[in-house]
Amino acid sequence: MEKVKIEEIQSTAKKQRIATHTHIKGLGLERGSWSCSRHDQAEENGWQSSLLAGPPGTGKTALALGISQELGSKVYSSEVKKTEVLMENFRRAIGLRIKETKDVYEGEVSVPEETESLTGGYGKSISHVIIGLKTVKGTKQLKLDPTISISSYIYCFDSQVAVGDVIYIEANSGAVKRVGRSDAFATEFDLEAEEYVPLPKGEVHKRKRLCRFTFSTTFDVTLQDLDAANAQPQGGQDILSLMGQMMKPRKTEITDKLRQEINKVVNRYIDEGVAELVHMLDMECFSYLNRALESSLSPIVIFATNRGVCNVRGTDMPSPHGVPIDLLDRLVIIRTQIYNPSEMIQIIAIRAQVEELTVDEECLVLLGDIGQRTSLRHAVQLLSPASIVAKMNGRDNICKMDDIDDVFSYLLAKEINEENEDPNQSQI
Numbered sequence: 001m002e003k004v005k006i007e008e009i010q011s012t013a014k015k016q017r018i019a020t021h022t023h024i025k026g027l028g029l030e031r032g033s034w035s036c037s038r039h040d041q042a043e044e045n046g047w048q049s050s051l052l053a054g055p056p057g058t059g060k061t062a063l064a065l066g067i068s069q070e071l072g073s074k075v076y077s078s079e080v081k082k083t084e085v086l087m088e089n090f091r092r093a094i095g096l097r098i099k100e101t102k103d104v105y106e107g108e109v110s111v112p113e114e115t116e117s118l119t120g121g122y123g124k125s126i127s128h129v130i131i132g133l134k135t136v137k138g139t140k141q142l143k144l145d146p147t148i149s150i151s152s153y154i155y156c157f158d159s160q161v162a163v164g165d166v167i168y169i170e171a172n173s174g175a176v177k178r179v180g181r182s183d184a185f186a187t188e189f190d191l192e193a194e195e196y197v198p199l200p201k202g203e204v205h206k207r208k209r210l211c212r213f214t215f216s217t218t219f220d221v222t223l224q225d226l227d228a229a230n231a232q233p234q235g236g237q238d239i240l241s242l243m244g245q246m247m248k249p250r251k252t253e254i255t256d257k258l259r260q261e262i263n264k265v266v267n268r269y270i271d272e273g274v275a276e277l278v279h280m281l282d283m284e285c286f287s288y289l290n291r292a293l294e295s296s297l298s299p300i301v302i303f304a305t306n307r308g309v310c311n312v313r314g315t316d317m318p319s320p321h322g323v324p325i326d327l328l329d330r331l332v333i334i335r336t337q338i339y340n341p342s343e344m345i346q347i348i349a350i351r352a353q354v355e356e357l358t359v360d361e362e363c364l365v366l367l368g369d370i371g372q373r374t375s376l377r378h379a380v381q382l383l384s385p386a387s388i389v390a391k392m393n394g395r396d397n398i399c400k401m402d403d404i405d406d407v408f409s410y411l412l413a414k415e416i417n418e419e420n421e422d423p424n425q426s427q428i
């Protein structure tokens with residue numbers, strides 16, 4: 001018999017983590033240098049939008065971030081009120097896909113049963129609840145922990161979980177979610193009123209990709225929804241609180257400060273792999289952008305994509321980068337290319353400095369070489385584990401032979417292809 005342990009939900013956020021782009025502090029260019037003067041010129045000429053196109057890891061996001069940091073005040077400043085409608089619509093076009101891998105018990109309820117405690121004092125006291133969960137692979141009996149069985153019990157009966165229902169129990173929090181009624185019971189009830197689901201496959205106890213809040217495998221929400229729902233935040237700054245606010249929408253002004261706060265939380269979750277950005281740019285959005293980008297109030301918009309020719313979202317119309325031709329016409333397309341070894345070495349050195357790591361010259365050369373063979377991202381990611389190996393070897397500096405070689409041999413990396421553009425990546 002397995003025991004479900006319930007603990008208070010802890011935010012999984014690692015406060016001290018150095019984010020992927022923490023080291024990006026701007027464009028790193030002097031005023032008057034080629035890029036800056038070109039950019040000023042572009043602004044004067046009404047260049048409002050551009051598309052960065054290139055293989056993964058070629059610095060599109062880093063460049064967009066650098067530009068926005070350089071322009072920061074200009075982007076959001078003078079006409080905030082007037083640009084509000086535009087801003088709302090832009091944020092409506094950016095989706096956040098929330099996903100978490102959770103330890104869950106999943107199955108069709110077979111035997112809910114409660115055991116009363118004899119030492120309960122006044123009234124009835126439940127010492128635990130036993131529940132049987134069945135999947136295609138078999139059945140497992142779960143004894144819900146006494147301290148949480150009450151809440152689970154209430155949960156169960158509040159949401160009217162009965163024999164024949166398919167449920168999830170999240171192992172860590174004990175939260176129970178009724179998925180629907182098992183197919184096997186389909187004839188017993190009104191088919192219209194019920195959602196019938198198949199008997200779950202696999203083991204009862206499994207790791208499943210679940211959105212903590214909705215229990216669905218993934219959950220898409222737009223940044224605008226999060227802004228609107230959090231206009232008067234009541235809870236904390238974790239994704240659960242952010243999402244929780246969505247249940248109580250209210251009409252309050254969305255300030256720039258709020259958007260920045262939402263961005264911070266969203267960025268943290270992207271960095272931790274709990275969520276990823278997805279674009280919601282369908283035909284309707286693209287048509288809106290066509291008009292919006294021509295408005296004098298439009299903010300500067302930078303699109304980035306690693307997709308080649310693919311269908312425009314929601315249609316079977318192929319177009320370069322999945323962007324309709326009439327919008328492409330309005331964009332300045334900048335191609336990004338894979339960094340050469342010395343550029344990679346430079347970036348890795350900046351990254352090491354931000355992570356406060358001392359890396360030998362020889363080691364940087366090796367990392368540059370690894371970056372060429374695999375990817376810049378992989379080479380950057382080796383820094384942290386290598387520093388741990390160095391510490392284990394009693395050193396503060398990362399050495400080629402002992403640390404990087406060691407870590408590289410343990411960690412798997414995809415060797416780079418000739419043509420690196422990945423048509424399956426859904427990023428823009």
Ligand SMILES: Nc1ncnc2c1ncn2[C@@H]1O[C@H](COP(=O)(O)OP(=O)(O)OP(=O)(O)O)[C@@H](O)[C@H]1O
Nearest residue numbers: 020021055056057058059060061062306347376377
């Ligand atoms: N010029 C640069 N200076 C400093 N760091 C950089 C630079 N270019 C890229 N990086 C870093 O390399 C990593 C990968 O870059 P980035 O995320 O910008 O790639 P991308 O082109 O947006 O890739 P994808 O198409 O996969 O999203 C990031 O950690 C980024 O901060």
